[in-house]
Structures are given as structure tokens and as C-alpha cells.
Amino acid sequence: MKTTQDNTLYDVIISGAGPVGLFLACELALAKCKVLILERAEEPHSPLKQLPFGLRGLNSPSIEALYRRGLLQEMALHKRFKTPHISSNPKPGEKAPGAGHFARIPFNRANFDTTQWKYRLPGSLDTSIFTSMEEIEEVLYRRAENLGVAIKYGIGVTGFDQTDDCVTVQAGDQTFQSKWLVGCDGSRSVVRKAGGFEFAGTEPEFTGYTAKVDIADPEKLHTGGITTERGMYLLSQVDYLIMQDFDGGAFHNSGQPVTLEHVQATLRRISDTDVTITALHLSTTWTDRARQTTAYRNGRVLLAGDAAHIHAPLGGQGLNLGLGDAMNLGWKLAATIHGQAPEGLLDTYYTERYPIGAKVLDWSRAQVTIMKPNPHSQALNAIIRDLIDTRDGATYFAGRVMGLNMHYDLNGKHPMVGYSVPAIEFENGTSINNLMTDGKGVLLSFEDDSQLKSFADTNHLKYISGTAKETFGVKALLIRPDGFIAWATDSEADISELTEAAQRWFK
Incomplete structure (x- = not known):
């Protein structure tokens, strides 16, 4: 068979044009990377992606990620299917709306103790939104195309070879070259299998x-x-x-x-x-097969989404987990490609995302355990049902399902470090989320500070200052491109401490 070679050297080839692959492509292209997506399907639309099959719940981290890139605003279905804000508790005597479930056991918003979600701004963003796979893919496809991403349908990755410098990708009778290859090609990932990744876990119950x-x-x-x-x-x-x-x-x-x-x-x-x-x-x-690769990277090959982890689609955690992978990986891989990454930056993709994925797999296994139609499981189900009906129980389960408790261990001194930056609103009507559409790292000061502005300019960070409606008692924040807080201070900035934090994430 004669092989056709594409002579373009791409920065990244992504296998798979689902939501994870498209979102990752958008993140990379936003950072001026040359990206090609190869998708095995002949065309993007499938009947199974239409309602009701394709209905998916987006949790808080996904909503924030899409909003920070101006993508959520392009979606239509969320306006009809969104759930109330976390502050929308019912008045005495009113019936509270549902807010989600664990193993089909619903938890009631009237029981939420929102004070336990310390770094949330009640009412600022929805905590869960329903959309369709078809809509989210259409929105991401349009953005990727506008950013110059090349997308080829009907051309699936069949294998690859990598050297220290590049990856040669085979796709049927065609070959392509890139500096990096990312498998976003689902639970039966060709990239994962060809890359020799160990896919460890448990076999299904149903x-x-x-x-x-x-x-x-x-x-x-x-x-x-x-x-x-x-x-x-x-x-x-x-x-x-x-x-x-x-x-x-x-x-x-x-x-x-x-x-x-x-x-x-x-x-x-x-x-x-x-x-x-x-x-x-x-x-x-x-x-409900639950498996996760023991590594997310092999040389110049990385995995994201279902290619890296699979589990039962209970509670819609899979899409959210994959979008989180893309948001975490995109800016780190782009910085690596442009020679702007501190040593070990790309390795933090695995150290941060693997524990999140492992928790979701265990969350899925726990649900399956109490859904089994046997006396032991049903007895445990009854106990969980009682716990969910308590204030602390409902708050815990809702926090997990909505992603409100998601946190990276970034070794910071301040308790806000490692959490997603709250949807801080400024007195002039703008929001921190509206100011992150360019995918840059941000140094935010709630008071105009010439020293911090000079630091931001020197370190190629975006400097934002302004009076906010709520500051959580802090004076300044260093925010990574994915929206997670890398440094925070309640008092005058310690520049040496800020420098140490910045050098860990930015070069």
C-alpha cells in the first residue's frame, strides 16, 4: 500500500475529535501552537449524541473552564436545563429543587451548608448545567476552527513511532509528523494501546x-x-x-x-x-469497568479523557474529568513547546490529574456497590440514603458531584492555594473569569500596587488590579492559566515568596 506523507511538522497531533480532543486543541491553539486533530469517524454527528442520549451534566470546574475561555456563553441548551445557583435555597415552606444524585439517591439543596464551600461566591455561576454532547462538540469545533486547528475526519490514528525529537503518526495510508501526540481517542484508545500504557483497574459488574x-x-x-x-x-x-x-x-x-x-x-x-x-x-x-493508566505520558505521547480513565457513566463524571484533563494539560504542553516551561512542569499534569481521576473511579465503584440488587448492598444503600438526607451528608455529596471541593496539592502556605479562583466580580462590572479568555497567567491585586505590576511585567504575567465586591480577605493572587490559584496573600506581598511560586509555574 502506497503511503502519503504530510510534510507539515505540527506542534501537536491529537487523536480524537470528541469534546476532550477539541477543547485541548483550543487551549493549544490559543497559545499559538500548530495543531492537527485526526478523527476516525467520517463525520462529527451521531444520533447517539442527540437528546436524550447525549444529555450531559457539566459540573462547576467544567463550567468555570468553559466560561473562562468564552465558550459557555456560546451554548444555548444550558439556558433551558441549568440548575439554580448554590445560594438559591428555598424559603421556609417552599419545596427545594433537586441538585443531583449518588447512585440514584437524590440530595436536596435545602440541606446544603454553603459555608463549607469557603471559596465560592454564591450565585455567581451555576454549579451544574445540562447540555448535549452534540452542542458542546459544535461549540468547541467552531472555536478550534476559528483558532486555525486542522481537523481531519475519516482519518483515524492506527499507530505511531517516536524519537527524542518527534512523533511520526500513521493514519491508514497517510503519515503525519508532530513534536507531540495526545491520545483523546476514548476508552478503546489506539494511542494508549500502541503506546504500551498499563491500563489497571477492575472488571464490570453489569x-x-x-x-x-x-x-x-x-x-x-x-x-x-x-x-x-x-x-x-x-x-x-x-x-x-x-x-x-x-x-x-x-x-x-x-x-x-x-x-x-x-x-x-x-x-x-x-x-x-x-x-x-x-x-x-x-x-x-x-x-462499569473502571480502569486508569498508571502513567499519562510515555516520552512524547500523552493521554487525556477516556483514553486515560474509564468508569461507569453514573452522574456524568466522565465528560467533566476529561475537560479537566484538557484544561490542565493545554497550557503546560504549550509552555513546553515554546520553551517557556520550568523544569518538571509537564510532569505536574500527571501528579495533579491522576489523583482526581482515581477519586472519580472510586466514586463510581462505590455507587455500583450500593446499586446491586442484593440484601447486603441494599442495606448499605439505606444507610447512605439516611446520610444524604442530613445537612452534612447532602453538602458532602453535592460538593463531590458538583466539583466544588476539587483541589490540587500545590504546596502553598495560603488555604486558597490549589483551589479554582472564585468568580470574583469587580466594582466596574467585570469578572475575573471574563478577563482570562486569552489563557494567560494572572497576577491579581485588589489594590493598585506598582511593585506587583513591575513583577508581572518582568515575568510576562497579566496584571489585573481593581476593587472587588468580595476578596475573601486576600490582597493579591497569582492565578495559573487554568484558573487555579498558585499563590495568595492576606497582607503586603512577600516578593521572595511570590517569586518562588511564579518560578514553579512560569519561566
């Missing part, structure tokens, strides 16, 4: 089904999530069906097609009814 169906006699089924002695089913008001059949993932792994007859037989067994499905329009299966 086969999950999501199907768009017509049912002749839906009155035979209960609405909402129903757990029986044989599994779980959920039938929505728009005729889509979710099931969990605790078969150890046998059907999903079998490769057999999902037929109307199989879905009906599984539903009848789980529900213990003779319900009749008259049409199967769309269907997919999934499992």
Missing part, C-alpha cells in the same frame, strides 16, 4: 443499556429508577429506557447486536412484567 423505544403498555412499568431483585430500570416520560443488568458485563463484552427482542427480554426479566416493546429506535450498551 451491562448497562440506553435505548430509545416505543412501548405498547408502559402502564405495566413504574416511572423513575426502579431496583428489583434482578437489576434496575428507568423509563422516562419521553420513552427512553435505561437498564442495568448485573451480568458481569457479559452481554456488553459479547459483541452481540442490541436487538428489540433482547432489550424486551432483559426488561421483562428485570421488571418481572410481560411488557411489550414495539419499536427500538436507538440503543447502546455500556459497563
Whole structure:
């Protein structure tokens, strides 16, 4: 077979044009990197990405990341599906809106103790928003295209070779060269397999089904999530069906097609009814297999999103985890490419994101454990249900699901270090989030300080000063391009301490 070679040397080739690959491409292109995305699918649209299949919940870190790049403002669905702000607690006697769930056990916003989320500005940004995979990919695709990212559909990565200087990527009968390769190509990642990454974890407990169906006699089924002695089913008001059949993932792994007859037989067994499905329009299966690569980098090859970690899609944590990977990796890889990275900067991608991914996998495993249709799991489920109904319990579970407690261990002295910068609003009406669309590191001072301004100019940081409506008692902050606080002070700045923090993240 004759091979065609693209003679362009890209800074980064990304395998996969899903949300993670597109967002990473946007971050790299924003930092003036030359980026190519190779996507195996012939075209971006898939019926399974449309509602209701593609409906996804964005948590607080994802909302903040998209907002800081001016992307959230381009989305339409969130205006119809967003949840109230964390300050929107009901008045006495009012019914509180739902705020999420853990293993389909809902927690109530009326129980939240928002004082436990110390570095949040109540009401400033939504804590969770529902959108569709189709919409988020369209928004990211438009941004990537506008930033000059090259995107090729119908050309999937099939292998690669790397040297100390570059990566040669094979995609069918074509080859491409880049300084770096990032696998954002999903749970069956070719890049991960070809790169020899160890994918450690646990095997599935169930086969999950999501199907768009017509049912002749839906009155035979209960609405909402129903757990029986044989599994779980959920039938929505728009005729889509979710099931969990605790078969150890046998059907999903079998490769057999999902037929109307199989879905009906599984539903009848789980529900213990003779319900009749008259049409199967769309269907997919999934499992709770939970695996994570033991490294996120091998030489000039990196992984992000489902290529690096997979788990059950309970609570929609997978998309959020992947977007967080992209936001964390983008500026670090760009700095490395431009020779502006301090020693070891790229290694912090793994040290920061691996623990976050491991927690999400354990969070998924815990949910599966208490969803099993056996007496031991259901007893534990009842205890968790009681805990979630308490003030501290609801606050803890909501904080985890919404990502409000997410924190990187950055070894800072100030308690704000390692947290996402709050959505600080200035008296002139602007917000810190509105001022980070260029992806630059920021030195923020709540008082005009010539010494800090000089420091920012010398270290190629963006200097912002202004009177804020809320400062959390601090006088100045050093904010990384991904929006996380690297240094903070409550008093006059110690320049030596600031210098030490800046040298860790900026060169």
C-alpha cells in the first residue's frame, strides 16, 4: 500500500475529535501552537449524541473552564436545563429543587451548608448545567476552527513511532509528523494501546443499556429508577429506557447486536412484567469497568479523557474529568513547546490529574456497590440514603458531584492555594473569569500596587488590579492559566515568596 506523507511538522497531533480532543486543541491553539486533530469517524454527528442520549451534566470546574475561555456563553441548551445557583435555597415552606444524585439517591439543596464551600461566591455561576454532547462538540469545533486547528475526519490514528525529537503518526495510508501526540481517542484508545500504557483497574459488574423505544403498555412499568431483585430500570416520560443488568458485563463484552427482542427480554426479566416493546429506535450498551493508566505520558505521547480513565457513566463524571484533563494539560504542553516551561512542569499534569481521576473511579465503584440488587448492598444503600438526607451528608455529596471541593496539592502556605479562583466580580462590572479568555497567567491585586505590576511585567504575567465586591480577605493572587490559584496573600506581598511560586509555574 502506497503511503502519503504530510510534510507539515505540527506542534501537536491529537487523536480524537470528541469534546476532550477539541477543547485541548483550543487551549493549544490559543497559545499559538500548530495543531492537527485526526478523527476516525467520517463525520462529527451521531444520533447517539442527540437528546436524550447525549444529555450531559457539566459540573462547576467544567463550567468555570468553559466560561473562562468564552465558550459557555456560546451554548444555548444550558439556558433551558441549568440548575439554580448554590445560594438559591428555598424559603421556609417552599419545596427545594433537586441538585443531583449518588447512585440514584437524590440530595436536596435545602440541606446544603454553603459555608463549607469557603471559596465560592454564591450565585455567581451555576454549579451544574445540562447540555448535549452534540452542542458542546459544535461549540468547541467552531472555536478550534476559528483558532486555525486542522481537523481531519475519516482519518483515524492506527499507530505511531517516536524519537527524542518527534512523533511520526500513521493514519491508514497517510503519515503525519508532530513534536507531540495526545491520545483523546476514548476508552478503546489506539494511542494508549500502541503506546504500551498499563491500563489497571477492575472488571464490570453489569451491562448497562440506553435505548430509545416505543412501548405498547408502559402502564405495566413504574416511572423513575426502579431496583428489583434482578437489576434496575428507568423509563422516562419521553420513552427512553435505561437498564442495568448485573451480568458481569457479559452481554456488553459479547459483541452481540442490541436487538428489540433482547432489550424486551432483559426488561421483562428485570421488571418481572410481560411488557411489550414495539419499536427500538436507538440503543447502546455500556459497563462499569473502571480502569486508569498508571502513567499519562510515555516520552512524547500523552493521554487525556477516556483514553486515560474509564468508569461507569453514573452522574456524568466522565465528560467533566476529561475537560479537566484538557484544561490542565493545554497550557503546560504549550509552555513546553515554546520553551517557556520550568523544569518538571509537564510532569505536574500527571501528579495533579491522576489523583482526581482515581477519586472519580472510586466514586463510581462505590455507587455500583450500593446499586446491586442484593440484601447486603441494599442495606448499605439505606444507610447512605439516611446520610444524604442530613445537612452534612447532602453538602458532602453535592460538593463531590458538583466539583466544588476539587483541589490540587500545590504546596502553598495560603488555604486558597490549589483551589479554582472564585468568580470574583469587580466594582466596574467585570469578572475575573471574563478577563482570562486569552489563557494567560494572572497576577491579581485588589489594590493598585506598582511593585506587583513591575513583577508581572518582568515575568510576562497579566496584571489585573481593581476593587472587588468580595476578596475573601486576600490582597493579591497569582492565578495559573487554568484558573487555579498558585499563590495568595492576606497582607503586603512577600516578593521572595511570590517569586518562588511564579518560578514553579512560569519561566
